[in-house]
Amino acid sequence: MSHRLSLSQAFVFLLRRDLLLALRNRAEYAMPLLFFVLVITLFPLALGASPELLARIAPGIIWVAALLAAMLSLDSIFRSDFDDGSLEQILLSAHPVAVLVLAKVSAHWLVTGLPLLLVAPLLAEMLGMPVAAQTTLLLTILIGTPILSLIGAIGVALTVGLRKGGIILSLLVLPLYVPVLIFAASATENAASGFDPSAQIYMLLAFLFLSISLSPWATAAALRMSAS
Amino acid sequence: MFLWFHKLGSPPHFYRIAGKWIPWLGWIFLLLLAAGLYGGLVEAPPDYQQGESYRIIFVHVPSAWMSLFIYVVMAICGAIIIIWHMKLAEVVLISSAPIGASFTFLALVTGSLWGKPMWGTYWVWDARLTSELILLFLYLGIIGLHNAIDDKRTAGRAVAILALVGVVNIPIIHYSVEWWHSLHQGPTVTKFDKPSIHWSMLLPLLLMALAFQVYYVLALFQKCRAELLRRERNSKWVEEL
Numbered sequence: 001m002s003h004r005l006s007l008s009q010a011f012v013f014l015l016r017r018d019l020l021l022a023l024r025n026r027a028e029y030a031m032p033l034l035f036f037v038l039v040i041t042l043f044p045l046a047l048g049a050s051p052e053l054l055a056r057i058a059p060g061i062i063w064v065a066a067l068l069a070a071m072l073s074l075d076s077i078f079r080s081d082f083d084d085g086s087l088e089q090i091l092l093s094a095h096p097v098a099v100l101v102l103a104k105v106s107a108h109w110l111v112t113g114l115p116l117l118l119v120a121p122l123l124a125e126m127l128g129m130p131v132a133a134q135t136t137l138l139l140t141i142l143i144g145t146p147i148l149s150l151i152g153a154i155g156v157a158l159t160v161g162l163r164k165g166g167i168i169l170s171l172l173v174l175p176l177y178v179p180v181l182i183f184a185a186s187a188t189e190n191a192a193s194g195f196d197p198s199a200q201i202y203m204l205l206a207f208l209f210l211s212i213s214l215s216p217w218a219t220a221a222a223l224r225m226s227a228s
Numbered sequence: 229m230f231l232w233f234h235k236l237g238s239p240p241h242f243y244r245i246a247g248k249w250i251p252w253l254g255w256i257f258l259l260l261l262a263a264g265l266y267g268g269l270v271e272a273p274p275d276y277q278q279g280e281s282y283r284i285i286f287v288h289v290p291s292a293w294m295s296l297f298i299y300v301v302m303a304i305c306g307a308i309i310i311i312w313h314m315k316l317a318e319v320v321l322i323s324s325a326p327i328g329a330s331f332t333f334l335a336l337v338t339g340s341l342w343g344k345p346m347w348g349t350y351w352v353w354d355a356r357l358t359s360e361l362i363l364l365f366l367y368l369g370i371i372g373l374h375n376a377i378d379d380k381r382t383a384g385r386a387v388a389i390l391a392l393v394g395v396v397n398i399p400i401i402h403y404s405v406e407w408w409h410s411l412h413q414g415p416t417v418t419k420f421d422k423p424s425i426h427w428s429m430l431l432p433l434l435l436m437a438l439a440f441q442v443y444y445v446l447a448l449f450q451k452c453r454a455e456l457l458r459r460e461r462n463s464k465w466v467e468e469l
Contacts, residue, residue, distance in 0.1 A: 154393055158386050162376050171372050172390065175365040176397050179404035186408055207400070218393050221310065225385045 010095050011103045018107030021080075028076065029111050036069035036116060040123050051128050058127035059137065059188035063144075066116055067177055070145060071170055073112040074152040077104060078160045078223070087160075088227055097223065098216035105146075105153045105216070113145030129192060136191035136201075140184035143204045150215040151176050157222035179207060237316045239456050240465040246449040253446040260439035267432030275429075284342045285429075290437040292335040294444060295363060296398075298328035302370070303395035306388035316452075318384030319459070321391060322374050323451035327444060329367035336360055355406040362401055366394045380459055 005013060022029050043061045044054055081087040081104075090100050120141055124134045155173040159165030187200035236242055268286035275282040305321035308314050339357065340350040351357065370387050377383035460466050 154389070158373060158390060159376070161382075164376065168369070168372050168376050171365065172369045175362045175369065175401070176393070178362055179397075179400050182404045182408040203404075214396065218389055222386065222389050225382060225389065228382065 004094070007095050007099060010093070011099060014090075014100055014103040015107050018104055019110060022107070022111040029073070032069040032073035032112050033115050033119060035072055036065050037119060037123065039065040039068060040127070044127075055128040055130070055192075058124060058129040059133070059185045059192065061127065062120060062123060062137065063140075063181055063185045063188075066120075066141065066145065067148065067174070067181060069116065070112065070148040070152060071173060073108070074149075074156050074169065074173070075160075075166065076112075077108045077149075077153055077156050079156075082160045082226070087223065091224060091227055097220035101153065101157075101216045101219045101223070102212070105149050105219075108153075109146050109149040113141075113149055116145060117141050129188075132194070133188055133192035136197050137188045139201060140187050140204060143201070143208055144180050144184045147180050147204070147208050147211050148177060150211040153219045154215055154222055157219045157226060159226075160223075161226040180204065183207070237314055239316065239319075239460055239463075242316055243453055243456055243465075246453055250446060250449055253442055253449070257439055257442040257446055260435055260442060264432050264435035264439050267435060268429075272429045272432055273426075278346060281342065281345045284338050286432055286436045288335060288338040288342060289433060290440040291331045291338065292360065293437060294440050295328060295332040295335050295360065297441075298324050298331060298444065299363065299366070299391075299395065299398065302328065302391045306391035306395075309384060309388035310392070315384075318381070318388070319452050319455045320448065321387060322370075322384065323448055323455050325367055325370045325374070325387075327447050327451070329364060329371065331440075331444075332360060332364045332367060336364065355402075355408070359398075359402045359405045362405075363398065366398075370394075 040061055043057075047053060047057075078087060081090070091097055093100065117138060120137060121134055124137055129137065152173050155169050155176075156165075158172065159169045162168065183200045183203045187197040187204070190197040190200065236245070264286065269283055272283070274280050302321050302324050305317040305324070308317040309321065336357070339360075343352070344350050370390055373390055374383045374387050377386055457466060
């Protein structure tokens with residue numbers, strides 16, 4: 001080892017590594033996005049294609065689908081690192097694990113949360129959501145999906161060592177997603193019916209900062225537990 | 229004081245103390261339960277609005293209180309586990325989870341049975357009902373996670389982290405659900421004004437709450453003893469029993 005990385009260098013390094021891995025593994029990371037589109041397609045088929053009904057429930061549908069897609073992709077945050085042992089190297093590094101965890105979660109959000117932002121306007125338009133509500137929808141997705149990744153990381157860290165972690169993971173994580181779902185969907189609904197959604201947006205922002213500051217510590221503790 | 233605390237943390241000592249307390253707790257529980265039920269079902273007058281059917285609060289309200297109380301106990305155990313790695317706290321945490329889940333379930337069932345004659349429906353997506361339901365899922369998540377991990381020491385730490393994360397989230401979930409309801413203009417009228425409660429109803433209610441509290445400690449001690457035996461089955465003090 002000729003030189004030591006500073007903390008910010010380590011953060012950027014880990015972020016770049018994860019993004020590069022995702023880039024080489026495009027098919028795997030496209031799945032949650034496809035799943036998101038597919039789930040939304042199911043609703044008009046199940047509920048009938050009446051435009052007023054779809055426009056009314058569109059915020060709820062899009063957010064439930066985003067929640068499920070986020071859950072589906074969670075496992076990839078730590079799974080491959082756990083399997084090939086690089087997770088232990090991260091835990092052994094001289095830098096605070098919480099910061100490195102934050103780098104991994106950011107990478108995960110960039111490859112799974114951000115693409116939802118690009119598809120959502122298309123789907124909102126297809127469901128007949130009013131244009132005024134679409135900007136609010138995008139804003140809630142922009143603020144809400146990082147929270148999903150951050151909370152989900154705790155769940156994955158707790159279950160990554162288990163053989164059948166998947167079903168347990170959903171039981172752990174979905175109840176904790178409830179506040180995000182409520183505020184994001186009701187912000188969009190408010191905007192759709194012509195009210196001011198800023199109160200809910202501020203609440204979402206508060207959740208975002210709370211989870212950025214607390215979740216990496218819990219995730220780091222859980223990872224230490226899983227790797228031991 | 230510290231010595232007492234330290235001694236209580238040792239499994240054989242706790243096993244013996246808990247064994248001595250269990251019969252006493254059982255009798256106290258039965259006495260309180262009998263007094264509370266008599267006061268609630270016989271002595272207390274019928275409500276002027278709800279008639280006799282309000283009497284279910286003597287079960288419903290204490291179990292709802294217990295469902296929250298037990299979660300807080302579990303979170304405190306979680307903190308103790310993370311900070312001091314205390315074995316007994318792991319046992320208390322995981323033994324509390326099924327009891328807490330049962331009380332939550334009981335609160336939901338009695339609540340919906342009460343809701344049918346009062347509101348005309350078993351279930352509404354009201355703030356309290358929804359957050360109680362989510363609390364039940366949190367309990368089940370903790371039990372599920374504990375069962376999924378084979379090594380029980382690791383499992384103890386995992387559920388400790390989960391319980392702590394959950395306790396941060398419970399107020400958030402509670403208030404978000406409450407605000408969501410008020411933001412929505414709910415379709416059903418679920419509000420009914422609670423008349424300030426008369427002592428003839430309050431006294432049995434408090435007796436029942438106390439009885440449930442004692443029952444929790446009683447059930448907890450029994451479950452803890454069983455769990456301790458299971459975990460320490462290879463140790464010397466268990467063989468000596």
